[in-house]
Amino acid sequence: MKLLILQGPNLNLLGRREPQHYGARSLDALSADLDALAEALGVALVHRQSNHEGQLIDWVQEAGAWAAGALVNPGGLTHSSVSLRDALIGVELPFVEVHLSNVHRREPFRRTSLFSDVAVGCILGFGPEGYLMGLRGLVAHLRAAAAPGPGAG
16 A cells, blocks of 8 residues: 655754744654554555645645555645645545644634545644554555455455
């Protein structure tokens, strides 16, 4: 099973940007943690990060042909990108929305997500551990969806 890890704007600054909200781990370190868990789970990951909405949309559309699902942190686009939301819906890519910080304990505008209602699940506020939780949950969801139902066979 191959999964997309999609990181939105400014996540390339992890470890340097507002560590009180986002922690001290770099994006590379977070990606390495995810890769280690993916290996243990028997799945493969493709990591993508961009500060450009159109690039993220292109990657989602491409992933529709090869990915079983995605772990998505839209960053600041969480509150504004109808286009990225539409791309995920359009290619029918199951995804878990993840955020390092608890957006409900921050500025009011961060409390509205354009993705949560179409995500398989949402994890926020657990820092880098939230990504690992999200990956475990996504893999479990996809495996359960692929399993034959009662009486099959």
